[in-house]
Amino acid sequence: MASMQSQDVLARSATTTPSTQVRSAVAQVAKLIDESKCIGCKACQVACMTWNDLRDDVGTNTGVYDNPSDLTANSWTVMRFYEVEPKPGNLEWLIRKDGCMHCDDPGCLKSCPAPGAIVKHANGIVDFQSEHCIGCGYCVKGCPFNVPRISAADSKAYKCTLCADRVGVGLEPACVKTCPTGAIGFGTKDDMVAYGEKRATELRDRGFDKAGLYNPQGVGGTHVMYVLKHADQPDLVGLPNDPSISPLVSLWKGLAKPLALAAMAGAVLAGFFHYMKVGPVEDKSDEKEGA
Amino acid sequence: MATKMLQRYNERERLNHWMVVLLFALAALSGLAFFHPSLYFLSNLLGGGVWARILHPFLGVAVALSFLGLFLRLWKDNAVTAQDKLWAEHMGDMMRGDKSAMPPVGKYNYGQKMVFWITASSLLVLMLTGLVFWSPWFAPYFGIALQRVAVLLHSVAAVALVVGIIVHVYAAIWVKGTMRAMTRGTVTESWAKANHPLWHQEMHKRS
Numbered sequence: 001m002a003s004m005q006s007q008d009v010l011a012r013s014a015t016t017t018p019s020t021q022v023r024s025a026v027a028q029v030a031k032l033i034d035e036s037k038c039i040g041c042k043a044c045q046v047a048c049m050t051w052n053d054l055r056d057d058v059g060t061n062t063g064v065y066d067n068p069s070d071l072t073a074n075s076w077t078v079m080r081f082y083e084v085e086p087k088p089g090n091l092e093w094l095i096r097k098d099g100c101m102h103c104d105d106p107g108c109l110k111s112c113p114a115p116g117a118i119v120k121h122a123n124g125i126v127d128f129q130s131e132h133c134i135g136c137g138y139c140v141k142g143c144p145f146n147v148p149r150i151s152a153a154d155s156k157a158y159k160c161t162l163c164a165d166r167v168g169v170g171l172e173p174a175c176v177k178t179c180p181t182g183a184i185g186f187g188t189k190d191d192m193v194a195y196g197e198k199r200a201t202e203l204r205d206r207g208f209d210k211a212g213l214y215n216p217q218g219v220g221g222t223h224v225m226y227v228l229k230h231a232d233q234p235d236l237v238g239l240p241n242d243p244s245i246s247p248l249v250s251l252w253k254g255l256a257k258p259l260a261l262a263a264m265a266g267a268v269l270a271g272f273f274h275y276m277k278v279g280p281v282e283d284k285s286d287e288k289e290g291a
Numbered sequence: 292m293a294t295k296m297l298q299r300y301n302e303r304e305r306l307n308h309w310m311v312v313l314l315f316a317l318a319a320l321s322g323l324a325f326f327h328p329s330l331y332f333l334s335n336l337l338g339g340g341v342w343a344r345i346l347h348p349f350l351g352v353a354v355a356l357s358f359l360g361l362f363l364r365l366w367k368d369n370a371v372t373a374q375d376k377l378w379a380e381h382m383g384d385m386m387r388g389d390k391s392a393m394p395p396v397g398k399y400n401y402g403q404k405m406v407f408w409i410t411a412s413s414l415l416v417l418m419l420t421g422l423v424f425w426s427p428w429f430a431p432y433f434g435i436a437l438q439r440v441a442v443l444l445h446s447v448a449a450v451a452l453v454v455g456i457i458v459h460v461y462a463a464i465w466v467k468g469t470m471r472a473m474t475r476g477t478v479t480e481s482w483a484k485a486n487h488p489l490w491h492q493e494m495h496k497r498s
Contacts, residue, residue: 014328113325114340134340136325137426141438155341155427248439252446257327260450267454271461278388281466283482 006168008122013112019119026122028189029167031176032196033097034227035237036203036211037183040065040079040095044175044184048077051163051174071098073151076160077175084236094229096237097175097184100147100160102126104220107245108157110253111142117157124189124223125162133157142253144219144243162223192225199227218244296477297494305476307360314357315456318350322449348425355418362411368398369408375401397489402462409455416448 007026009019049055056074059067065081077099084092106126109118117132118139128139128148135155139148148157163173171177176186185192196213203211212231215221230236300308317336321343324334334343374394378401381392399407423433423441430438463469468482483491 014331016328113328113331115328115331132340134334134344135426136344137424137430138325138442140430141424141435141442146435150427152427246436246439248443252439252443256443256446260446261327261329263450264453264457267457267461271457271465274386275461275465278386280464281390281486283468283479283485 009119010122011106011109011120012116013109013118014115023122028124029162029186029223030124030189030192031102031162031173031224032185032187032192032227033224034183034185034196034199035094035096036199036208036227036229037181038079038095038097039181039183040081041180042067042079043178043180044097045075045077045079047174047178048160049075051166052076052161071147071149071159073149073153073156073158076100076158080238082237086230086233086236092229094237096226096239098147098238100126100162100224101145101216101219102160102162102223103144104222105245107142107144107219107249108139108148108159109142110245111138111249113138121164123167125164125167126223127161127164128157128159130156130158142245142249144240144245160224189221189223196225196227200231203227203229214239216240216243218242295480297480297483297491298476299472299478299483300476302476304361304364305473307357307364308473310357311354311361314350314354318347318354319449319453319456321347321350323453326446326449344426348421351417351421355414358410358414365407366411369404371401371404371408372397375404378402395488396486397493398487400487402458406455406459406462409451410459413448413452413455416444417452420445420448 008021008023012019054074054076056068056072059069061067062069066078068075068078071078077097080096080098082094082096084094086092102125104124106118106120108128109120109126112118113136114132114134117129117134118126119129120126133156135150135157137150137157139157140146140150148159150157163171163175166173172186173184176184185195187195193213193215196215200211200213208229210230210232212228214226214228214231214234226234226237226239228234228237228239234241320333321337323330324332324340324343325347331340334340337343337346374396377394378396381394382402384390384392420441422429424430424438424445433441463473466486468479469486472478480491483494
Protein backbone atom coordinates (compact mmCIF):
# COMPACT_ATOMS: atom_id res chain seq x y z
CA MET A 1 0.00 0.00 0.00
CA ALA A 2 1.08 3.52 -0.58
CA SER A 3 0.64 6.25 2.00
CA MET A 4 -2.80 7.55 2.95
CA GLN A 5 -2.54 11.30 3.13
CA SER A 6 -6.00 11.61 4.69
CA GLN A 7 -4.81 10.02 7.90
CA ASP A 8 -2.35 10.84 10.60
CA VAL A 9 0.51 8.46 11.18
CA LEU A 10 0.93 7.44 14.80
CA ALA A 11 4.20 5.61 14.31
CA ARG A 12 6.66 5.39 11.43
CA SER A 13 9.55 2.95 11.15
CA ALA A 14 13.13 4.19 11.69
CA THR A 15 11.94 7.72 12.35
CA THR A 16 12.92 9.71 15.41
CA THR A 17 10.74 12.80 14.91
CA PRO A 18 6.93 12.96 15.16
CA SER A 19 4.99 12.00 12.05
CA THR A 20 1.83 13.75 10.87
CA GLN A 21 -0.23 14.61 13.93
CA VAL A 22 -2.49 17.56 13.06
CA ARG A 23 -5.86 15.93 12.46
CA SER A 24 -8.35 15.80 15.28
CA ALA A 25 -9.90 12.40 15.68
CA VAL A 26 -10.09 9.13 13.84
CA ALA A 27 -11.75 6.13 15.40
CA GLN A 28 -9.59 3.09 16.02
CA VAL A 29 -10.83 0.22 13.89
CA ALA A 30 -10.73 -3.52 14.34
CA LYS A 31 -11.60 -6.71 12.53
CA LEU A 32 -13.25 -9.41 14.60
CA ILE A 33 -12.99 -13.01 13.44
CA ASP A 34 -15.54 -15.30 15.03
CA GLU A 35 -14.07 -18.78 14.95
CA SER A 36 -17.43 -20.35 15.82
CA LYS A 37 -19.13 -18.92 12.73
CA CYS A 38 -16.40 -19.76 10.21
CA ILE A 39 -17.18 -22.58 7.79
CA GLY A 40 -13.76 -22.59 6.10
CA CYS A 41 -15.07 -21.67 2.64
CA LYS A 42 -12.04 -19.49 1.82
CA ALA A 43 -14.18 -16.78 0.24
CA CYS A 44 -12.08 -14.34 2.28
CA GLN A 45 -8.93 -15.66 0.59
CA VAL A 46 -10.51 -15.13 -2.82
CA ALA A 47 -11.74 -11.65 -1.88
CA CYS A 48 -8.27 -10.74 -0.64
CA MET A 49 -6.50 -11.87 -3.80
CA THR A 50 -9.14 -10.22 -5.97
CA TRP A 51 -9.12 -6.84 -4.27
CA ASN A 52 -5.34 -6.75 -3.94
CA ASP A 53 -4.75 -8.18 -7.42
CA LEU A 54 -2.65 -11.09 -6.16
CA ARG A 55 -2.34 -14.55 -7.68
CA ASP A 56 -0.32 -17.14 -5.83
CA ASP A 57 1.39 -20.07 -7.54
CA VAL A 58 -0.63 -23.25 -7.71
CA GLY A 59 0.67 -25.26 -4.77
CA THR A 60 0.56 -28.89 -3.77
CA ASN A 61 -1.96 -30.74 -1.66
CA THR A 62 -0.45 -31.36 1.74
CA GLY A 63 -3.18 -33.80 2.79
CA VAL A 64 -5.30 -31.22 4.60
CA TYR A 65 -7.66 -28.47 3.59
CA ASP A 66 -5.07 -25.71 4.08
CA ASN A 67 -4.50 -24.19 0.65
CA PRO A 68 -2.11 -22.49 0.27
CA SER A 69 -0.50 -24.24 3.20
CA ASP A 70 1.05 -21.05 4.56
CA LEU A 71 0.96 -17.28 4.22
CA THR A 72 3.05 -16.09 1.28
CA ALA A 73 3.92 -12.77 -0.30
CA ASN A 74 0.89 -13.35 -2.56
CA SER A 75 -1.46 -14.89 0.00
CA TRP A 76 -2.02 -12.40 2.78
CA THR A 77 -4.67 -14.48 4.48
CA VAL A 78 -5.11 -18.25 4.66
CA MET A 79 -7.58 -20.54 6.40
CA ARG A 80 -5.91 -22.92 8.80
CA PHE A 81 -7.67 -26.13 9.79
CA TYR A 82 -7.02 -27.90 13.07
CA GLU A 83 -8.28 -31.27 14.28
CA VAL A 84 -7.92 -31.08 18.04
CA GLU A 85 -9.16 -32.72 21.21
CA PRO A 86 -9.52 -29.96 23.80
CA LYS A 87 -11.07 -32.62 26.02
CA PRO A 88 -10.06 -36.28 25.56
CA GLY A 89 -12.44 -38.13 23.25
CA ASN A 90 -14.06 -34.94 22.05
CA LEU A 91 -12.75 -34.18 18.55
CA GLU A 92 -13.23 -30.66 17.28
CA TRP A 93 -12.51 -29.21 13.87
CA LEU A 94 -11.34 -25.65 14.37
CA ILE A 95 -10.78 -23.20 11.54
CA ARG A 96 -8.84 -19.97 11.80
CA LYS A 97 -8.37 -17.24 9.26
CA ASP A 98 -4.69 -16.35 9.62
CA GLY A 99 -3.10 -13.03 8.68
CA CYS A 100 -1.65 -9.86 10.14
CA MET A 101 -2.94 -9.04 13.63
CA HIS A 102 -2.30 -5.27 13.29
CA CYS A 103 -0.71 -5.02 16.74
CA ASP A 104 -1.03 -1.78 18.63
CA ASP A 105 2.68 -2.19 19.45
CA PRO A 106 3.92 -3.65 16.14
CA GLY A 107 7.15 -5.64 16.34
CA CYS A 108 7.64 -5.31 12.57
CA LEU A 109 7.60 -1.52 12.77
CA LYS A 110 9.99 -1.55 15.71
CA SER A 111 12.46 -3.73 13.79
CA CYS A 112 12.29 -2.01 10.40
CA PRO A 113 15.44 0.00 9.54
CA ALA A 114 13.98 1.79 6.50
CA PRO A 115 12.36 5.14 7.34
CA GLY A 116 8.66 5.04 6.55
CA ALA A 117 8.57 1.50 5.18
CA ILE A 118 6.12 0.54 7.94
CA VAL A 119 3.57 2.92 9.40
CA LYS A 120 0.80 2.71 11.95
CA HIS A 121 -2.12 4.85 10.86
CA ALA A 122 -4.31 6.81 13.26
CA ASN A 123 -7.06 4.22 12.84
CA GLY A 124 -4.70 1.51 14.11
CA ILE A 125 -3.91 -0.15 10.78
CA VAL A 126 -0.28 -1.23 10.46
CA ASP A 127 0.73 -0.97 6.83
CA PHE A 128 3.83 -1.70 4.79
CA GLN A 129 4.72 1.15 2.41
CA SER A 130 6.34 -1.13 -0.11
CA GLU A 131 8.07 1.61 -2.09
CA HIS A 132 10.26 2.31 0.96
CA CYS A 133 10.92 -1.36 1.75
CA ILE A 134 14.55 -2.42 1.29
CA GLY A 135 13.91 -6.15 1.63
CA CYS A 136 16.09 -6.84 4.67
CA GLY A 137 13.58 -9.11 6.40
CA TYR A 138 13.91 -7.44 9.82
CA CYS A 139 10.09 -7.24 10.05
CA VAL A 140 10.01 -11.05 9.86
CA LYS A 141 12.20 -11.20 12.98
CA GLY A 142 10.19 -8.55 14.78
CA CYS A 143 6.73 -10.06 14.23
CA PRO A 144 5.45 -12.15 17.18
CA PHE A 145 2.93 -13.88 14.87
CA ASN A 146 5.17 -14.95 11.94
CA VAL A 147 3.20 -12.98 9.38
CA PRO A 148 5.36 -10.88 6.99
CA ARG A 149 6.68 -12.62 3.89
CA ILE A 150 9.41 -11.44 1.52
CA SER A 151 8.49 -11.74 -2.14
CA ALA A 152 10.84 -13.65 -4.39
CA ALA A 153 9.73 -11.40 -7.25
CA ASP A 154 10.81 -8.03 -5.86
CA SER A 155 12.43 -8.74 -2.43
CA LYS A 156 9.83 -6.61 -0.66
CA ALA A 157 7.82 -7.54 2.41
CA TYR A 158 4.08 -8.11 2.11
CA LYS A 159 1.21 -8.83 4.46
CA CYS A 160 -2.47 -7.99 5.04
CA THR A 161 -3.08 -4.25 4.80
CA LEU A 162 -6.45 -4.56 6.57
CA CYS A 163 -7.54 -3.04 3.26
CA ALA A 164 -6.24 0.34 4.42
CA ASP A 165 -7.22 1.71 1.01
CA ARG A 166 -10.86 0.60 1.42
CA VAL A 167 -11.09 1.52 5.10
CA GLY A 168 -9.63 4.95 4.35
CA VAL A 169 -12.65 5.74 2.17
CA GLY A 170 -15.25 4.27 4.49
CA LEU A 171 -15.49 0.71 3.19
CA GLU A 172 -14.99 -2.49 5.13
CA PRO A 173 -12.07 -4.81 4.24
CA ALA A 174 -12.67 -7.10 1.24
CA CYS A 175 -12.71 -10.27 3.37
CA VAL A 176 -15.36 -8.78 5.65
CA LYS A 177 -17.49 -7.76 2.67
CA THR A 178 -17.32 -11.27 1.24
CA CYS A 179 -17.74 -13.54 4.26
CA PRO A 180 -21.04 -15.41 3.74
CA THR A 181 -21.61 -16.33 7.39
CA GLY A 182 -20.79 -13.04 9.07
CA ALA A 183 -17.81 -14.65 10.77
CA ILE A 184 -15.69 -11.57 10.05
CA GLY A 185 -16.89 -8.35 11.57
CA PHE A 186 -15.47 -4.87 11.18
CA GLY A 187 -16.04 -1.64 13.06
CA THR A 188 -14.53 0.54 15.72
CA LYS A 189 -12.21 -1.22 18.10
CA ASP A 190 -14.53 -0.47 21.04
CA ASP A 191 -17.56 -1.87 19.24
CA MET A 192 -15.70 -4.99 18.17
CA VAL A 193 -14.41 -5.61 21.70
CA ALA A 194 -17.95 -5.25 23.05
CA TYR A 195 -19.41 -7.46 20.34
CA GLY A 196 -16.64 -10.04 20.80
CA GLU A 197 -17.26 -10.20 24.53
CA LYS A 198 -20.99 -10.64 23.86
CA ARG A 199 -20.31 -13.49 21.44
CA ALA A 200 -17.96 -15.10 23.95
CA THR A 201 -20.68 -14.93 26.60
CA GLU A 202 -23.15 -16.59 24.22
CA LEU A 203 -20.64 -19.35 23.49
CA ARG A 204 -20.01 -19.90 27.19
CA ASP A 205 -23.77 -20.23 27.72
CA ARG A 206 -23.80 -22.89 25.02
CA GLY A 207 -21.13 -25.06 26.66
CA PHE A 208 -17.83 -23.58 25.48
CA ASP A 209 -17.00 -22.57 29.01
CA LYS A 210 -13.56 -21.20 28.11
CA ALA A 211 -14.73 -19.11 25.16
CA GLY A 212 -13.28 -15.63 25.04
CA LEU A 213 -11.88 -12.73 23.07
CA TYR A 214 -8.28 -12.92 21.79
CA ASN A 215 -6.94 -9.37 21.98
CA PRO A 216 -3.46 -10.00 23.41
CA GLN A 217 -2.25 -7.22 25.69
CA GLY A 218 1.40 -8.25 25.37
CA VAL A 219 1.43 -6.38 22.05
CA GLY A 220 -0.84 -3.61 23.32
CA GLY A 221 -3.95 -5.31 21.96
CA THR A 222 -4.56 -6.02 18.29
CA HIS A 223 -6.71 -4.55 15.53
CA VAL A 224 -7.53 -8.04 14.35
CA MET A 225 -9.16 -10.02 17.14
CA TYR A 226 -10.63 -13.48 17.44
CA VAL A 227 -13.55 -14.94 19.31
CA LEU A 228 -12.07 -18.29 20.30
CA LYS A 229 -14.06 -21.28 21.53
CA HIS A 230 -11.08 -22.23 23.68
CA ALA A 231 -9.56 -18.90 24.63
CA ASP A 232 -7.59 -20.57 27.40
CA GLN A 233 -5.63 -22.47 24.72
CA PRO A 234 -5.00 -20.16 21.73
CA ASP A 235 -2.23 -22.55 20.67
CA LEU A 236 -4.94 -25.06 19.66
CA VAL A 237 -5.34 -22.91 16.54
CA GLY A 238 -1.70 -21.94 16.17
CA LEU A 239 -1.87 -18.64 18.02
CA PRO A 240 0.77 -17.76 20.62
CA ASN A 241 -0.71 -17.96 24.13
CA ASP A 242 0.81 -14.72 25.34
CA PRO A 243 2.48 -12.94 22.43
CA SER A 244 4.85 -10.03 22.89
CA ILE A 245 7.79 -8.57 21.02
CA SER A 246 10.77 -10.85 21.68
CA PRO A 247 13.11 -9.47 24.39
CA LEU A 248 15.96 -10.01 21.92
CA VAL A 249 14.26 -7.69 19.43
CA SER A 250 13.52 -5.15 22.18
CA LEU A 251 17.16 -5.17 23.25
CA TRP A 252 18.40 -4.96 19.66
CA LYS A 253 16.07 -2.13 18.70
CA GLY A 254 15.90 -0.54 22.16
CA LEU A 255 18.81 -0.24 24.57
CA ALA A 256 21.47 -1.43 22.10
CA LYS A 257 20.98 1.52 19.75
CA PRO A 258 21.79 4.46 22.07
CA LEU A 259 24.46 2.43 23.89
CA ALA A 260 26.23 1.57 20.65
CA LEU A 261 26.06 5.13 19.33
CA ALA A 262 27.46 6.39 22.63
CA ALA A 263 30.27 3.82 22.51
CA MET A 264 31.28 4.68 18.95
CA ALA A 265 30.95 8.45 19.26
CA GLY A 266 32.57 8.24 22.71
CA ALA A 267 35.59 6.40 21.32
CA VAL A 268 36.13 9.08 18.67
CA LEU A 269 35.69 11.94 21.14
CA ALA A 270 37.91 10.25 23.74
CA GLY A 271 40.67 9.93 21.13
CA PHE A 272 40.31 13.55 20.04
CA PHE A 273 40.48 14.97 23.54
CA HIS A 274 43.20 12.57 24.58
CA TYR A 275 45.37 13.86 21.77
CA MET A 276 44.65 17.45 22.71
CA LYS A 277 45.45 16.82 26.38
CA VAL A 278 48.42 14.43 26.29
CA GLY A 279 49.73 15.09 22.81
CA PRO A 280 51.34 12.59 20.46
CA VAL A 281 54.06 10.09 21.20
CA GLU A 282 56.91 11.56 19.24
CA ASP A 283 60.20 10.18 18.13
CA LYS A 284 62.42 12.77 19.79
CA SER A 285 65.67 10.92 19.25
CA ASP A 286 65.13 11.06 15.48
CA GLU A 287 65.36 14.81 15.50
CA LYS A 288 68.76 14.62 17.22
CA GLU A 289 70.00 11.88 14.93
CA GLY A 290 68.78 13.72 11.88
CA ALA A 291 70.41 16.97 12.96
CA MET B 292 69.03 12.52 6.53
CA ALA B 293 70.89 9.34 7.12
CA THR B 294 68.09 7.88 9.19
CA LYS B 295 68.17 4.11 8.89
CA MET B 296 64.91 2.40 7.94
CA LEU B 297 63.60 -0.97 9.02
CA GLN B 298 61.15 -2.98 6.95
CA ARG B 299 57.96 -3.56 8.99
CA TYR B 300 55.44 -4.63 6.35
CA ASN B 301 56.14 -5.98 2.91
CA GLU B 302 54.18 -5.06 -0.18
CA ARG B 303 51.71 -7.92 0.04
CA GLU B 304 50.91 -7.18 3.67
CA ARG B 305 50.32 -3.52 2.93
CA LEU B 306 48.08 -4.14 -0.06
CA ASN B 307 46.16 -6.75 1.90
CA HIS B 308 45.72 -4.31 4.79
CA TRP B 309 44.42 -1.52 2.58
CA MET B 310 42.06 -3.86 0.78
CA VAL B 311 40.59 -4.76 4.17
CA VAL B 312 40.33 -1.04 4.99
CA LEU B 313 38.40 -0.12 1.85
CA LEU B 314 36.04 -3.08 2.06
CA PHE B 315 35.52 -2.60 5.78
CA ALA B 316 34.68 1.08 5.31
CA LEU B 317 31.92 0.22 2.84
CA ALA B 318 30.61 -2.71 4.86
CA ALA B 319 30.62 -0.73 8.11
CA LEU B 320 28.92 2.33 6.64
CA SER B 321 26.17 0.27 5.02
CA GLY B 322 25.72 -1.80 8.16
CA LEU B 323 25.48 1.23 10.42
CA ALA B 324 22.76 2.57 8.12
CA PHE B 325 20.52 -0.32 9.15
CA PHE B 326 21.42 -0.02 12.81
CA HIS B 327 20.15 3.43 13.74
CA PRO B 328 17.73 5.79 11.97
CA SER B 329 20.15 8.68 12.44
CA LEU B 330 22.70 6.79 10.34
CA TYR B 331 20.33 5.69 7.58
CA PHE B 332 21.67 8.44 5.31
CA LEU B 333 24.87 6.40 5.02
CA SER B 334 22.97 3.95 2.83
CA ASN B 335 23.07 6.63 0.12
CA LEU B 336 26.81 6.06 -0.18
CA LEU B 337 26.04 2.68 -1.69
CA GLY B 338 23.17 3.86 -3.85
CA GLY B 339 20.25 3.84 -1.42
CA GLY B 340 18.67 1.44 1.06
CA VAL B 341 18.00 -1.40 -1.34
CA TRP B 342 21.50 -1.35 -2.82
CA ALA B 343 23.01 -1.12 0.66
CA ARG B 344 20.97 -4.16 1.71
CA ILE B 345 22.05 -6.10 -1.38
CA LEU B 346 25.75 -5.15 -1.18
CA HIS B 347 26.35 -5.22 2.58
CA PRO B 348 26.56 -9.01 2.98
CA PHE B 349 28.83 -9.43 -0.05
CA LEU B 350 31.09 -6.67 1.28
CA GLY B 351 31.05 -8.35 4.68
CA VAL B 352 32.18 -11.67 3.24
CA ALA B 353 34.87 -9.86 1.25
CA VAL B 354 36.14 -8.15 4.44
CA ALA B 355 36.28 -11.46 6.29
CA LEU B 356 38.07 -13.25 3.46
CA SER B 357 40.59 -10.48 2.89
CA PHE B 358 41.24 -10.22 6.62
CA LEU B 359 41.93 -13.95 6.61
CA GLY B 360 45.03 -13.15 4.54
CA LEU B 361 46.30 -10.77 7.22
CA PHE B 362 45.28 -13.15 9.96
CA LEU B 363 47.31 -16.05 8.61
CA ARG B 364 50.37 -13.82 8.25
CA LEU B 365 50.19 -12.07 11.59
CA TRP B 366 48.48 -14.27 14.16
CA LYS B 367 51.73 -15.74 15.51
CA ASP B 368 53.13 -12.29 16.20
CA ASN B 369 49.93 -11.45 18.06
CA ALA B 370 49.99 -14.39 20.46
CA VAL B 371 49.61 -12.98 23.98
CA THR B 372 52.67 -13.61 26.17
CA ALA B 373 53.42 -13.31 29.88
CA GLN B 374 55.09 -9.90 29.41
CA ASP B 375 51.87 -8.46 28.01
CA LYS B 376 50.36 -8.57 31.48
CA LEU B 377 52.89 -6.08 32.78
CA TRP B 378 52.24 -3.83 29.78
CA ALA B 379 48.50 -3.95 30.44
CA GLU B 380 49.06 -2.95 34.08
CA HIS B 381 50.96 0.16 33.05
CA MET B 382 48.73 1.10 30.13
CA GLY B 383 47.14 3.88 32.18
CA ASP B 384 50.53 5.53 32.78
CA MET B 385 51.28 5.40 29.09
CA MET B 386 47.97 7.01 28.24
CA ARG B 387 48.84 9.83 30.64
CA GLY B 388 52.07 10.34 28.72
CA ASP B 389 54.45 8.46 31.01
CA LYS B 390 56.13 5.59 29.20
CA SER B 391 58.90 5.04 31.77
CA ALA B 392 57.31 1.96 33.38
CA MET B 393 56.42 0.22 30.12
CA PRO B 394 58.15 -3.14 29.63
CA PRO B 395 59.98 -3.62 26.30
CA VAL B 396 57.68 -5.03 23.63
CA GLY B 397 58.23 -7.10 20.53
CA LYS B 398 56.57 -6.60 17.15
CA TYR B 399 53.23 -5.83 18.80
CA ASN B 400 52.27 -4.51 22.20
CA TYR B 401 49.34 -5.82 24.20
CA GLY B 402 46.99 -3.10 22.94
CA GLN B 403 47.77 -3.91 19.31
CA LYS B 404 47.27 -7.61 20.03
CA MET B 405 43.89 -6.92 21.57
CA VAL B 406 42.83 -4.92 18.52
CA PHE B 407 43.97 -7.83 16.35
CA TRP B 408 42.00 -10.43 18.29
CA ILE B 409 38.90 -8.25 18.64
CA THR B 410 38.97 -7.72 14.89
CA ALA B 411 39.45 -11.42 14.16
CA SER B 412 36.82 -12.66 16.60
CA SER B 413 34.20 -10.05 15.77
CA LEU B 414 34.65 -10.69 12.04
CA LEU B 415 34.10 -14.39 12.71
CA VAL B 416 30.92 -13.67 14.68
CA LEU B 417 29.72 -11.18 12.05
CA MET B 418 30.28 -13.68 9.27
CA LEU B 419 28.52 -16.58 11.01
CA THR B 420 25.57 -14.58 12.33
CA GLY B 421 25.25 -12.63 9.09
CA LEU B 422 24.75 -15.83 7.09
CA VAL B 423 21.78 -16.70 9.33
CA PHE B 424 19.76 -13.67 8.18
CA TRP B 425 21.23 -13.00 4.74
CA SER B 426 18.10 -12.20 2.81
CA PRO B 427 17.00 -13.65 0.49
CA TRP B 428 19.67 -16.34 0.10
CA PHE B 429 20.13 -18.00 3.46
CA ALA B 430 17.57 -16.50 5.87
CA PRO B 431 14.78 -18.88 4.78
CA TYR B 432 16.83 -21.85 6.01
CA PHE B 433 16.93 -20.63 9.59
CA GLY B 434 14.18 -20.29 12.19
CA ILE B 435 12.99 -16.89 13.33
CA ALA B 436 14.12 -17.51 16.93
CA LEU B 437 17.68 -18.16 15.74
CA GLN B 438 17.58 -15.13 13.44
CA ARG B 439 16.67 -12.92 16.41
CA VAL B 440 19.73 -14.15 18.31
CA ALA B 441 21.82 -13.66 15.18
CA VAL B 442 20.81 -10.03 14.54
CA LEU B 443 21.54 -9.09 18.14
CA LEU B 444 24.96 -10.78 18.16
CA HIS B 445 25.70 -9.26 14.74
CA SER B 446 25.08 -5.77 16.14
CA VAL B 447 27.14 -6.37 19.27
CA ALA B 448 30.07 -7.75 17.26
CA ALA B 449 29.80 -4.88 14.77
CA VAL B 450 29.99 -2.26 17.50
CA ALA B 451 32.94 -4.06 19.12
CA LEU B 452 34.69 -4.09 15.74
CA VAL B 453 34.00 -0.43 15.00
CA VAL B 454 35.24 0.64 18.44
CA GLY B 455 38.31 -1.58 18.00
CA ILE B 456 39.03 0.04 14.64
CA ILE B 457 38.60 3.53 16.10
CA VAL B 458 41.24 2.62 18.72
CA HIS B 459 43.45 1.18 15.95
CA VAL B 460 43.23 4.34 13.85
CA TYR B 461 43.77 6.62 16.82
CA ALA B 462 46.84 4.70 17.96
CA ALA B 463 48.34 5.13 14.50
CA ILE B 464 47.68 8.88 14.64
CA TRP B 465 48.85 9.21 18.24
CA VAL B 466 52.19 7.45 17.92
CA LYS B 467 54.08 9.50 15.36
CA GLY B 468 56.06 7.61 12.77
CA THR B 469 53.66 4.67 12.82
CA MET B 470 51.59 5.43 9.76
CA ARG B 471 54.49 5.01 7.34
CA ALA B 472 54.79 1.38 8.38
CA MET B 473 51.59 0.74 6.45
CA THR B 474 51.94 3.39 3.74
CA ARG B 475 55.63 2.89 2.90
CA GLY B 476 56.40 -0.36 4.68
CA THR B 477 59.29 1.04 6.69
CA VAL B 478 59.81 2.68 10.06
CA THR B 479 62.77 4.57 11.43
CA GLU B 480 65.37 2.88 13.56
CA SER B 481 64.59 5.15 16.50
CA TRP B 482 60.81 4.56 16.20
CA ALA B 483 61.48 0.84 16.49
CA LYS B 484 63.86 1.32 19.40
CA ALA B 485 61.39 3.53 21.24
CA ASN B 486 58.18 1.62 20.61
CA HIS B 487 59.15 -1.96 19.84
CA PRO B 488 62.64 -2.51 21.28
CA LEU B 489 62.53 -6.31 21.28
CA TRP B 490 61.44 -6.33 17.64
CA HIS B 491 64.23 -3.85 16.94
CA GLN B 492 66.78 -6.21 18.48
CA GLU B 493 65.34 -9.13 16.58
CA MET B 494 65.59 -7.27 13.28
CA HIS B 495 69.26 -6.63 13.90
CA LYS B 496 69.95 -10.20 14.89
CA ARG B 497 68.37 -11.34 11.66
CA SER B 498 70.41 -9.08 9.42
